Amino acid sequence: MSAAVSPLAPKSYPEMPAVRGVRMATAAAGIKYKNRTDVLLMVFDEPASVAGVFTKSKCPSAPVDFCRANLAQGVARAVVVNSGNANAFTGVKGRAATELTGKSAAEAVGCAANEVFLASTGVIGEPLDATKFAGVLGQMNTDAKGDFWQEAAKAIMTTDTYPKVATRTAEIGGVTVTINGIAKGAGMIAPDMATMLSFVVTDADIAPTALQALLAAGVGPTFNSVTVDSDTSTSDTLMLFATGAARADGQVRIETAEDSRLGSFREALNDVLKDLALQVVRDGEGARKMVEITVTGAENDAAAKKIALSIANSPLVKTAVAGEDANWGRVVMAVGKSGEMADRDRLAIWFGHVRVAVNGERDADYSEAEATAVMKNQDIPVKVDIGLGNGTATVWTCDLTKEYVEINGDYRS
Amino acid sequence: MSAAVSPLAPKSYPEMPAVRGVRMATAAAGIKYKNRTDVLLMVFDEPASVAGVFTKSKCPSAPVDFCRANLAQGVARAVVVNSGNANAFTGVKGRAATELTGKSAAEAVGCAANEVFLASTGVIGEPLDATKFAGVLGQMNTDAKGDFWQEAAKAIMTTDTYPKVATRTAEIGGVTVTINGIAKGAGMIAPDMATMLSFVVTDADIAPTALQALLAAGVGPTFNSVTVDSDTSTSDTLMLFATGAARADGQVRIETAEDSRLGSFREALNDVLKDLALQVVRDGEGARKMVEITVTGAENDAAAKKIALSIANSPLVKTAVAGEDANWGRVVMAVGKSGEMADRDRLAIWFGHVRVAVNGERDADYSEAEATAVMKNQDIPVKVDIGLGNGTATVWTCDLTKEYVEINGDYRS
Incomplete structure (x- = not known):
């Protein structure tokens, strides 16, 4: 067990009533x-x-x-x-x-x-x-x-x-x-x-x-x-x-x-x-950030979920989040590697409210400072629109930190 | 670019002859x-x-x-x-x-x-x-x-x-x-x-x-x-x-x-x-250990490769290697999550020459000290026999270290 409580822990716990039986x-x-x-x-x-x-x-x-x-x-x-x-x-x-x-x-x-x-x-x-x-x-x-x-x-x-x-x-x-x-x-x-x-x-x-x-x-x-x-x-x-x-x-x-x-x-x-x-x-091991990844516009819901999980499981996306880096290129990478249908030139990506990419390239109006401000939060919503269909999915993950490596490099001892 | 050369780098480079044309x-x-x-x-x-x-x-x-x-x-x-x-x-x-x-x-x-x-x-x-x-x-x-x-x-x-x-x-x-x-x-x-x-x-x-x-x-x-x-x-x-x-x-x-x-x-x-x-x-980012994963006895070669990659890509296996921990339970986990046919009670696992598990449980003759000695090496062979067929595959990966997180949490800056 880690000594310290996760910074992402709920701020309060509910009163748990008894359940009859x-x-x-x-x-x-x-x-x-x-x-x-x-x-x-x-x-x-x-x-x-x-x-x-x-x-x-x-x-x-x-x-x-x-x-x-x-x-x-x-x-x-x-x-x-x-x-x-x-x-x-x-x-x-x-x-x-x-x-x-x-x-x-x-x-x-x-x-x-x-x-x-x-x-x-x-x-x-x-x-x-x-x-x-x-x-x-x-x-x-x-x-x-x-x-x-x-x-x-x-x-x-x-x-x-x-x-x-x-x-x-x-x-x-x-x-x-x-x-x-x-x-x-x-x-x-x-x-x-x-x-x-x-x-x-x-x-x-x-x-x-x-x-x-x-x-x-x-x-x-x-x-x-x-x-x-x-x-x-x-x-x-x-x-x-x-x-x-x-x-x-x-x-x-x-x-x-x-x-x-x-x-x-x-x-x-x-x-x-x-x-x-x-x-x-x-409470993810070593987690400092919670990431909510929503994929819209995929071919179908199953494709959207596969893309969302590909993003959520990417070590490069997760380390970028840990580094508070609005590195949307890695999101593109993860969309591409999912194997699901995608068209580079239709993708749009948001960090929080900031649209960082649209129509296959960097959003002209995108402010790095605004995107970085989003990344400094504890809870980071990432949205990806694939632009092909009506499939949607939302998944949740945390960042990948040095503490994750530390906890898991030393678990049995 | 990292400042230091990977500890796993070749000790010498070949003389490269010209290639005509x-x-x-x-x-x-x-x-x-x-x-x-x-x-x-x-x-x-x-x-x-x-x-x-x-x-x-x-x-x-x-x-x-x-x-x-x-x-x-x-x-x-x-x-x-x-x-x-x-x-x-x-x-x-x-x-x-x-x-x-x-x-x-x-x-x-x-x-x-x-x-x-x-x-x-x-x-x-x-x-x-x-x-x-x-x-x-x-x-x-x-x-x-x-x-x-x-x-x-x-x-x-x-x-x-x-x-x-x-x-x-x-x-x-x-x-x-x-x-x-x-x-x-x-x-x-x-x-x-x-x-x-x-x-x-x-x-x-x-x-x-x-x-x-x-x-x-x-x-x-x-x-x-x-x-x-x-x-x-x-x-x-x-x-x-x-x-x-x-x-x-x-x-x-x-x-x-x-x-x-x-x-x-x-x-x-x-x-x-x-x-x-x-x-x-x-030269894997932050790598300190090279891991060669050989899977034998899988249903077929494709299944063997999928299992080997599941092990090679598991963050928990890779952090255990970083921690020099002969944590074969995580290897079992990775075999199980691959989705390929496996029978828990037929699995055998080796770190180097040390057989740590056989027939679905810890090898009775397994010495933790010997296994740990293997994990202290730079090059770590892991072998898994699935016990079902003739499929084989070998893949290579490196450990997952804090340096990987550091390099990739700070790539664009």
Whole structure:
């Protein structure tokens, strides 16, 4: 963990209300870190609907395999998350560790092992000693309480410099429901699903298939539109749980994602996902600047996103931002290398409100001083119009600084 | 330009013999740099066969467009290269600059404008004042001489810390021919065709179509297998010229690339290309370590290359190398994110001679001290066996250091 909090951290944290139907506890099991919590237990006293999206890595971690298998059931009673060790590329031992943890959690909360979900984050390739926290889950279940979101977010941090929480409310058929989420992630962050763990819980009553459809749709313009370093973790996990406790207020269960009563909920959910995803970028390892890249006029939306990510992942663009240099030539380079249709002579580029290039050359009215002033801000909007079609996309990234190199050149020591 | 020469620079430079049929001169036109040469003129007194491969950027520079158009002719009489300004994304002015330069060079050497080839490297998006060097080409033609390869390599440098030259000899039907090459490039280096200019000249007599086939085949395992930062320039240009002067020794013109007399030449050409390509990596911006990544056992060669490039371009792998950290977990991550077929439980990974992982977990016999000793070297071989098929590939890259960030956060100032 870095000592100092990212300069891009939110200036204030929201009060996180309890969400009916979920209790949480943390413990310091000493998996890697000293003097801090590193295990989180979430308990659903009544079976909750569950949805999840995971890394697209061809070499996923053991916990990702475990969750994918259990997701078919659609029901969750417990979640165990640890930081410090990713339990990835740990072979047979890794599977044994997930089995042991699943079994221990099931015993602790009194459920079936396939109603347990797991996530691990930290170093890859080191065996995870699951006995370290398996023994404490019973006590954690006893201690678990609803008003514990900030502590939960802290327990899952690795190189994060601040805990990431978000909350919104929505209405379903006149009944108010709450959506709370936590996330961790600071490096190895790239679509799809960064080195990123996130757990979102609502008290709404929504069937698992509907929940999965809502999550799958919500992740595209949020978690799958952020990148810190283009590296994709073996452990990326985003899970959404619906406890159904709002039934007590008369909320009628939602069975499909097409249900018209979901309008407010969908919006609030996507807000939570975007809020958390952007907090991850704002905590990008070594980040000093947040960059919002909007591409318009591409052949289609998919092309726009590919171009936007090509810009966002370019080391030369990211170092220019770090150097407060309005180097739009590198933006052109990144558009060109994306492989998507582009016509040099139709491109236009803006840094903030300053149009620096138009029709394939430098804007005649462009003031270097004005552009440089934009680059001195913490938040830098970059817009690129391709001039060919109606495709649009927005992605978020951070700058590439010496501190990123420092953090990652010295991670295991 | 960085002040210090890369620690990975070759310990000695070869004596570069003259190649019959080509003369060169340089000039200091003050395009961007002060007190150094920045224009190179190559003259072929007799028409030379010409072949070329260029950036795959969708936004190529004006000189790339110019060369592509002239390549159809297959004949070269002059090459003009400048550093300091890439003449890329310069719109109508960019095209005007190439027209003026082509015309001026044609007048200077007495040829048609479509027998002239151009390349520019440096800042993107700034208009290039071609009048600065158009006027000096006549005198350069008068001064041009054959024994001038080191000077030629120096004139085309940008952030390079040393000039890149290579030479080999070959035999074609009993006649000895020479192949000389120069290159520049240090950042914005990625397949296909890095921010990289390279000009290779032989005195062999080879028809343009055969020359193009030889170059296209040779570039795959050489220039298209190196990466510094995954960024692809708008200006990448690799050209191969055959002056045909070896006719004087009785060399019979080669008409097709399948000609069996080309064995020795093909090998020597590929050696020159590899030599130059690796010199580009060794001069990677801020580089302190050279990494050779070999992937075996992939589904096929294309899959192996995609996996190898995923490893080579991973910021987390590259920062680990910078930190002398044998962090093979990040190699697994990069294999997983490549999208190519992989089975976690079949992977094996070596740093140098040290096998650190096998069958999906840490090698039981692996010594961290031994692996760390490998990481302390300047040249670090990394091998990954996917365990699925017979596909292999080797690519080369360098580490990602704070100096890379420094150089590129401050390039335009």
